[in-house]
Amino acid sequence: MKIALGQMEITPGRPDLNTQTMHKMIDQALSDKTSIIIFPEMAVPGYLLGDLWEQEAFLRDCEEFGRLIIESSTDICIMFGNIAVDWEKHNNDGRVRKYNAFFAAYNGQLLGGDNFPYPYRIKTLQPNYREFDDTRHFYSLRQLAAELNVNVETLLQPVQLNLPTGSLNIGCILCEDGWTDDYPVKPIAAIRKNSPVDLFINISSSPYTLGKNNKRNRIFSKQARETQVPLIYVNTTGLQNNGKTVYTFDGVSTVYNGNGDITHYCEPFSDELKIIDLDLSRQAALxxxxxxxxxxxxGSIYQAIHYGIARFTHSLGIKKVVVGISGGIDSALAAAIYAKVLGPENVLLVNMPSTYNSQTTKDLAYQLAENLKCLYTVIPIQEIVDCTIQQINTSQIKDLATNEVFQLSVSPFTAENIQARDRSSRILAGVAAAFGGVFTCNANKSELSVGYSTLYGDQAGFLAALADLWKHQVYDLSRYVNEQIYGREVIPQATIDIVPSAELSFDQAVDEGKGDPLHYPYHDYLFRAFVEYWRKATPEDILIWYKQDVLEQKLGCRPGIVRQLFTTPAEFIADLEKWWKLYTGMAVAKRIQAPPVLAVSRRAYGFDHRESQNSVYFTANYLKLKDELLGNKRE
Amino acid sequence: MKIALGQMEITPGRPDLNTQTMHKMIDQALSDKTSIIIFPEMAVPGYLLGDLWEQEAFLRDCEEFGRLIIESSTDICIMFGNIAVDWEKHNNDGRVRKYNAFFAAYNGQLLGGDNFPYPYRIKTLQPNYREFDDTRHFYSLRQLAAELNVNVETLLQPVQLNLPTGSLNIGCILCEDGWTDDYPVKPIAAIRKNSPVDLFINISSSPYTLGKNNKRNRIFSKQARETQVPLIYVNTTGLQNNGKTVYTFDGVSTVYNGNGDITHYCEPFSDELKIIDLDLSRQAALxxxxxxxxxxxxGSIYQAIHYGIARFTHSLGIKKVVVGISGGIDSALAAAIYAKVLGPENVLLVNMPSTYNSQTTKDLAYQLAENLKCLYTVIPIQEIVDCTIQQINTSQIKDLATNEVFQLSVSPFTAENIQARDRSSRILAGVAAAFGGVFTCNANKSELSVGYSTLYGDQAGFLAALADLWKHQVYDLSRYVNEQIYGREVIPQATIDIVPSAELSFDQAVDEGKGDPLHYPYHDYLFRAFVEYWRKATPEDILIWYKQDVLEQKLGCRPGIVRQLFTTPAEFIADLEKWWKLYTGMAVAKRIQAPPVLAVSRRAYGFDHRESQNSVYFTANYLKLKDELLGNKRE
Incomplete structure (x- = not known):
C-alpha cells in the first residue's frame, strides 16, 4: 500500500496558502495511485499563532478551507491537522470550544465518528511548557473526557479506514500524544489496548531544537517495537514564532516499522512529498x-540558523540586510551566514570605528568584507559621539522651582553606551532604511544572559539570529562556516584568535590583550546552568556544588578552571553575585526589549523562558552557605 | 469574632520581605486579640514570577519561610497562600509537583488534612487566559482528582477550625475558584453541598483592570446570597509583571454578609490590616x-497609573526620570503624572526641537514645564540629524565583488525616523544616564496598535505607562489631571486643543491644522474592536457591520462618523486594509521590542495579548464581501 508523507511548509496564519500546498501534494499523490496522504498537525491554520485563535472569523475561515480539503478526498484518504470548532460549547475561558484535531477524510466523508463524539480525533496531551501554549487555546481530550464523565482511555479508539483493498485500523495521534513520559495517559498504549491496530500515525508541528530528533527516534522506535505496529511520524517544515522567539521546523518525517527500525525519513528542512510502500501484512517490514x-x-545548528534566517526574511519580505561589523567574531559570523543566505550583493557591511577601535580590528573588518565579497562601507562615529557628549554636558538645565541652572556630566561608562547607540540607532537604522532593508542584531546568548550589550545599541536589530548560541558555540560555528560552508577562511583566523572585546574604551584595547569581563570558558557554562538546566540552577546550587568540589563536573566546563579564575571563595562569590544580579536584574529589562531570538537550544530566551522584572534575590540557604564559606558569623 | 484582613503588598520573588510583612501584621492582629488573620493568594512567593518556579532552590526557600509563618500561629489562625510542593510527584512537564495552595495554621499545626490528601487546600480552577499562566506551573485540584480517580467535587471539603469559642467550618478557595461562570466545577457550591459551612474565604492575587471590582462584587455577592454564608475576599496590593506587561494589584479586600451585602472593604491600592468583628451566629449581619x-x-484609571508608576520605579530603585516633551498631549500627560509621583525636582523635561517643530509647541513645552516646576532643558537635534543624513548620503559603498562604488539616499520618510531616533536613542538615553535616571516612553494604545511610532525612537523608554490608554482616554485623563489632581491648568489648554501631530515634516505642521493620519474618534474604536473585544473583530466582522449599517453601534463610536470620514465603500475599505496591515504587520515587530506596558484595560498589549509576527491575512469571506461592496466580479 502506498502512503504519502506530506512534509510541507506550513505558513502560520495562512490557510489559503497552506491548503494550496496541500491540494498540489494531493494531486501528485493521486497521480501516483497513493492510498493515503498524511499532512502535519495544524496543517491548515499553522500552530504558533498567539491569540489569533480568538478571531472567530479566522476559525470559520479555517473550517471552510478544511472542508475543501475533505471534499477533494475522492479515491484517497487524506489525513491532516486543523482546528476543529464546536460552536455549541465553550472553553474554560468562555470562548468558543476549539480542538487541536486530526481529520481523516475518504471519498468526501470524515472517518472515525462511529466510535467517538466527533468525526475527528482530538489531541489528548497538550504541552504547556517551554514555547507551547496549547492549554490556553485548545480543549484536550482529557478535558472532554472529564466533561463527558468517562475515562479518557475509553475515548482512545482507532479510526477505521475501508479501502477497496481492505480495512485498516489506524491509531491517529497528535504530536505530544507520542511524548508520554510525564503524563498519566499513554495514548498509543490505550488505543492498542482497546483494539487491534494496523498502523499508528503521529502528525506533528514539532519545532527543531538541538538533539530533539535523536531523542524522538529513541522514544518512537520503542513505541513501535512495544506495540509491534508500524508508526508514521509526519512533521512540518517552515518557520513559526511566538513573537519573541522564532522556531524552525525541520520536518524529518519518519517511518518506523513494527520492529522499531527506521525505514524511511525525509530530509531535514526540505519540503517533500515522500511516497512509501508499506506492507502492513508483515509486522517486521523487509x-x-x-x-x-x-x-x-x-552542522545541524548551522542548518537550522541558515534555514531560520532564510524563512524569516522571506516571510517578512526582507531581501537586504545591513550588518555592523567590528572585526570581532559575532558580527563576522553573522555577516558570513547572511551573505550565504541572501547573497553577498544583498548584504551591506558597515564598519563604524571610534577612537577606541584598533587598526587591527578595522583591518579585520575589511578583510572579512573582502573575503565575502559583500557591499562595504566605513562610517566613523567619533565626531558625532563627541558632539552628543558635549551637547549633554553643556545643556543648561533649569530648575523651574528655584530658577537654578546646572549641567550634567557624561561618565566614561555612559560614553561607552553612547557609542553603541550611535552605531545602531543613529547609523545602522538609517543606513538600513536607505538601503531598503533591515539591520541585524549579532548578540550571543552569553551577552544576552547578563545584558552585556547596550539597549538601542548593539542589542538592537530585526532578528537576533545568534542569540541562542553561547560564545563557545559562536567560535565552533565560525570554524565550521570557514571549513565546511565556504571551504576557505572567510572569517579571518585573527578574528577567531583575538581577545573578544567591545572596544568601547582604552580598557578594552585588543592589542594589549584587554577585552570582555566575561571568561567565556567558565561563564558560558555558569549561565547555561541558570537558564537551560531542566532544574534551573541558582547561586544556592552553585555554592553547594562549589563547596562539594563538583562544580566543573555539574556545569560541564573544563576541570581546574574555577580555581584558576578564583583563588579564594570570596573572589568566587563576588563573581557569582555580580553576574546573578545582572542576569536577574538589568538583563531582564534588556531582554524585554530585545529583538526576536532564533531558537536552536532546548531553552531560548523569550517566550520559551518567561521572566518577570523583579528584584534580585538570594535564598536564605544561599546566604547561610555564603557565610559558612566566608567564615562569617551571623547572629 | 475578630477577623483580620491582611491586605498586604506582595513583592514578587521576595519571600523574605513578604513574610516580614506578614509577621508584622500577625503581631498586630495578636495584640488586638484577633482569632483569624487572612493573607492573599501566593502571599509568600508572589504570583507573576515567570519561570522562576523552575528554580527548586526558590521552592525550598518558600517552603521554609512558610514554615516560619505556620510556627507563629500560636493563639491565632493564620490563613495564607503559598506554593506547596510534593517532592514525590511531578507535573505534566516532568518537573516537581507544585500546587497553588491555601494554608490554614493554628497553634503550629496545619488544618484540613483530615478530609483531604494534603494538609492544605489546592486551587481548583486555574486561569490560562489573558496574563494568567497558572496551568504552566501549577497542578490543579481537577488534575489531582483525575490522578486519584475521584470526582473533584468530593475533594471540595471545608476546613474545620476549632477555636476556644467553638468550631467553624470554613470553605477555603483561591481567586479563580470564585469566578466559575465558564467552568463545569463550582467550588463554592460543591463545598456547601458537601458540608455545612460557616464562612467562605477567597484569597486572591487579582490584578486591577478597569471595571473588574464592579463585576466581582456582583458575582461574589450572589455567591454569598445563594449560600447564605458570609464570604471574605482578601486580595493583594502592589505590582507584579510578566515582563512585557505590568499589573497593579488594588486589594479592595471585601466582606460580604450572608445576604450578599458588602459590609466592609479595604481602600484600593492601600496596605491595610483591617480587623472586623464578624457575628457568624446571624446569617444576615447587622x-x-x-x-x-x-x-x-x-479617576480609577489615574489611581492605577499613579500607583503603577510609583511601585514600578520603587521596585527598580529608580528615583529620577527624563521625559521628552514635544508640546503635545501624550508627553504632557506623562510629565504631569511623573512629576506627581516622583516630585518635580526629580523629573527632567527635555524639549528637542528640529526645523519642523512650531513655535507654538515649543512654547507649550516650556509652559508645561513652568506649570509643573520641573527641571527643564532644550536640546535641539537638527544639526546632528543633518549630519546623520549627510553621513549616510555621502558614504562610499563599495561592492567588493565588482569594485563598483555607490551611495545611498535618505528618503523623507527615513528622515522622519532619523529624527525620532535621534531624540530618544541619542539624546534622551544619554541624558537619562547622566541624570542618574531613566527616560519614559509616552506612547498611547492607538499608536502602539498600528506602530505609529519609531522603534528606538519615540517607542523607546523604560516603561510605557500610558500605552494601555486610547487617545481619547489620554485626553480625558489630561483634563482629569488638571481639574482633580492639580486643581489648575498644568497641561496647557492649547496642548489639549491643538491637532495631534508628530511634527516630523512640514506635512505635519500644527499651525496649519495638519497632524496625525489617525482620526482618533473613529480609529480608537476600530482598533479597540481588534484587540479588546472578547470575540476579536477582524476586517470580515467590520465589513459585515458596515454593510449592515451597525458599525458605529458595534464599535461604540459617534454615530455618523463613518460616513463623514469615508464617502464611498472604496475609501472605507482602503482605510480598513491600511490599518489592518499595520496592526498585524509592522506594528507586531515594533511591539516585540516595545517597553513594558502598564495595564489598565481588560486587554493590554504584551503578555496579555500574545501575538506572532506572521504575514498579513484577510479571510476568504472578507475578500468576497469586499468584492460585493466594490461591485467587483470574481471568476
Missing part, C-alpha cells in the same frame, strides 16, 4: 533500516 | 451595607 542524520552537532 | 468605590471611571 525494508532495511536506515540511519537518520545526527541533529546534535554543529 | 452591619449596614457599604458602597465600595466605582472602579470604572477616569
Amino acid at each position: 525494508t532495511a533500516p536506515v540511519i537518520p542524520p545526527n541533529d546534535q552537532d554543529i | 452591619t449596614a451595607p457599604v458602597i465600595p468605590p466605582n472602579d470604572q471611571d477616569i
